[in-house]
Amino acid sequence: MSAAAAGFTMPPEWSPQEAVWLSWPVDDPRHWGGAKRDTMWAKFAEIAATISRHEIVRINAPGGDHAAIAAACNRAKAVPEHVQLFDHPHNDVWCRDHGPIFVKHRETGEVAVTDWEFNAWGGKFPPWDLDNTIPARIAEAIGKRVFKGGMILEGGAIEINGNGQLLTTEAVLLNPNRNPRLDRGDIEQVLRDGLGVSEILWLKQGIEGDDTDGHIDDLARFTDARTILACIDRSAHNRSILNDNLARMRSHLGPNGRPFEVVEIPLPEACEVPGWRLPVLPASYVNFLIVNGGVLVPTFRQRANDDRARGMIREMFPDREITGIDCLDLVEEGGTLHCISQQQPEE
Numbered sequence: 001m002s003a004a005a006a007g008f009t010m011p012p013e014w015s016p017q018e019a020v021w022l023s024w025p026v027d028d029p030r031h032w033g034g035a036k037r038d039t040m041w042a043k044f045a046e047i048a049a050t051i052s053r054h055e056i057v058r059i060n061a062p063g064g065d066h067a068a069i070a071a072a073c074n075r076a077k078a079v080p081e082h083v084q085l086f087d088h089p090h091n092d093v094w095c096r097d098h099g100p101i102f103v104k105h106r107e108t109g110e111v112a113v114t115d116w117e118f119n120a121w122g123g124k125f126p127p128w129d130l131d132n133t134i135p136a137r138i139a140e141a142i143g144k145r146v147f148k149g150g151m152i153l154e155g156g157a158i159e160i161n162g163n164g165q166l167l168t169t170e171a172v173l174l175n176p177n178r179n180p181r182l183d184r185g186d187i188e189q190v191l192r193d194g195l196g197v198s199e200i201l202w203l204k205q206g207i208e209g210d211d212t213d214g215h216i217d218d219l220a221r222f223t224d225a226r227t228i229l230a231c232i233d234r235s236a237h238n239r240s241i242l243n244d245n246l247a248r249m250r251s252h253l254g255p256n257g258r259p260f261e262v263v264e265i266p267l268p269e270a271c272e273v274p275g276w277r278l279p280v281l282p283a284s285y286v287n288f289l290i291v292n293g294g295v296l297v298p299t300f301r302q303r304a305n306d307d308r309a310r311g312m313i314r315e316m317f318p319d320r321e322i323t324g325i326d327c328l329d330l331v332e333e334g335g336t337l338h339c340i341s342q343q344q345p346e347e
Contacts, residue, residue, distance in 0.1 A: 002193035003114055003147040008103035009196025010114075012162035012222065013290040014317075015104075016346040018111075019056035019084075020291060021138065022048060023095040023131075023340070024069055026062075030125070031092070032333055033276075039329055041072050044093075047296070047337065049078035050323055054291040058344070060088035060095065060134060086141050091131045094335060096217070097121070097154035098131035099342035100138050103147070103196060111347045113139040114194050116149030121212045122177025142344075149194045151187065152178040156215035156339055158191070161222040163255035164198035166191060171205035171214035201252045203245045207231070207238045207267070209282040211334040218284040218335075219245060223316040226254040227261045229286055237270055237280055265312050268300045273332055281331045285309035289337040294320050298327035298336040 003009075025031065025040045032040060051057040052073070061069055066085045073083050090098065100113040115135035120128035139146045159167040172178070173187050182190070188200045206214020219242070220230040228249055233239045246262065254260045271281040289296045295317050299306040306324060314322045327336040 003103050003112065004193050004196040007105050007107060008112055009106055010101060010103050010160050011345050012160050013343055017055055017292050017343045018346045019058045019344045020051050021058045021060065021095050021099050021342045021344060023090045023093050024059050024061040024065065025093050026090065036329060043330055045072035045076035047325060048073050048083060049076035050296055050325065051291055052079040052082035054294045056082045056084060058084045058086060060086055060090050062089045063087035088134055088137045089130050090134055091128050094339050095342045096156045096339050098134050099155065100135035101155050102344050104345050109347055111345050112145040112147060114147045114149050116153040117151065118154065119152050122175060124211060150190045151182060154212065155342055156212060156217045159216045159220065159222055161225045163225040165201055165255065166195065166197040167201045167220060168216055169203045169205060169214045172212060175213050203248050205241055207241065207282050207284065209278040209280045217338045218282055218287055220249060221286045226256060227263065229263050229265055229316060231267050231284055231286055232264045233267045235270060238267065265309060268302050268305045271300055271328060271331060276332060282334055283331050287336040287338040288313060289341050295322050296337050297322060297324050299324040300328050301326065
């Protein structure tokens with residue numbers, strides 16, 4: 001039986017949460033060129049500490065690292081009782097994509113895990129064998145029912161508005177490097193069955209430098225059931241791509257049968273690291289993370305742009321505390337706050 005047939009649906013990120021999951025950085029020379037271990041441990045500790053002031057943060061990491069991780073979180077002034085460590089070895093830090101996608105029963109409120117296959121964004125970054133075990137490990141550790149997803153899917157590829165509508169991109173879900181045997185109709189049905197949605201809304205593609213082929217969480221995010229915060233680019237890097245996406249979003253109808261309110265938020269100025277594998281980093285302000293009572297917003301050491309983005313997001317979430325997190329080092333590997341996290345709904 002599918003999750004939807006059993007009465008489950010994926011709640012929107014602004015729903016009450018029990019916890020946020022992270023996958024701690026592993027020691028691997030592939031990541032950040034093997035040169036930023038201490039920097040990234042300190043950054044993850046800062047992020048974990050910030051989340052812990054709002055709710056529980058649950059961390060996937062090899063057991064041998066737990067004492068050092070706990071010490072790093074303590075140095076970052078985390079709330080100790082809100083930091084929970086799990087002996088879950090993994091290959092990389094992108095918990096949004098390899099972690100479970102949680103669903104919730106419409107009537108009973110039971111929370112369950114949907115376990116989708118993961119192949120490192122089309123086989124780009126082997127190995128991913130440990131990453132692919134994380135959903136089942138988490139479900140066992142916290143005692144949750146599991147529904148198999150039925151195809152390759154990353155959490156960063158989908159955005160939910162809580163009224164049965166799911167926003168995604170053709171460049172990812174229709175890419176033959178994921179599910180070559182499934183066509184658009186097949187994929188839409190698997191999403192309906194797995195996440196309890198009714199309508200799939202498609203954009204075309206993603207921004208320059210995005211290893212994922214174009215995840216939605218770097219492009220556009222629902223801030224409520226009828227409002228989309230969408231990226232624009234005043235430079236030449238992504239202007240035509242994002243203008244096409246804007247036109248598509250404005251043509252879609254929201255749950256009330258009227259067009260969505262689409263609010264434009266500029267990307268930061270191009271973030272570049274000379275000699276790095278990504279000539280332009282996929283930096284985006286919509287890669288924020290919603291937590292209980294707060295929103296963590298990525299910043300990129302561009303004071304005016306960062307301040308403008310925080311102000312815009314504050315207007316979208318007036319009842320939540322807005323916290324900026326410097327993510328310029330983090331985005332070198334292709335993502336920021338939303339990409340490294342996965343929320344677990346409150347039961």
